[in-house]
Amino acid sequence: MADENLFFLCKSADLAPGSILKVERPEGALAVYNLDGEFYATDDRCTHGLASLSNGEIIDGEIECTMHFGTFDIKTGEPRQSPCSVAIKTYKVEVRDDDVFAIIG
Numbered sequence: 001m002a003d004e005n006l007f008f009l010c011k012s013a014d015l016a017p018g019s020i021l022k023v024e025r026p027e028g029a030l031a032v033y034n035l036d037g038e039f040y041a042t043d044d045r046c047t048h049g050l051a052s053l054s055n056g057e058i059i060d061g062e063i064e065c066t067m068h069f070g071t072f073d074i075k076t077g078e079p080r081q082s083p084c085s086v087a088i089k090t091y092k093v094e095v096r097d098d099d100v101f102a103i104i105g
């Protein structure tokens, strides 16, 4: 994997288990999640509207959108709770030393 495909998200110590971080990028912000010490990344924007998923709450591995309380599976991006019906894009995450990256492209 070429380094140019790695997009720096955060330091691993900066995102505690159960937390979400919004990371801006020109192509659209990402939401980064720490689920029990494992890191995951998705598009930040809810596919149902203009809400930012990083403002939501993690419940049993799902992210609950604050706008209409739909949910997505954080690992797969699949919609789990209405009114969400379109999956959010997910990104592979790689941790190198203390740095957390999304693999883009």
Ligand code: FES
Residues within 6 Å of the ligand: 046, 047, 048, 049, 050, 051, 065, 066, 067, 068, 069, 070, 071, 083, 084
């Ligand atoms: S905008 Fe996210 S559930 Fe409606």
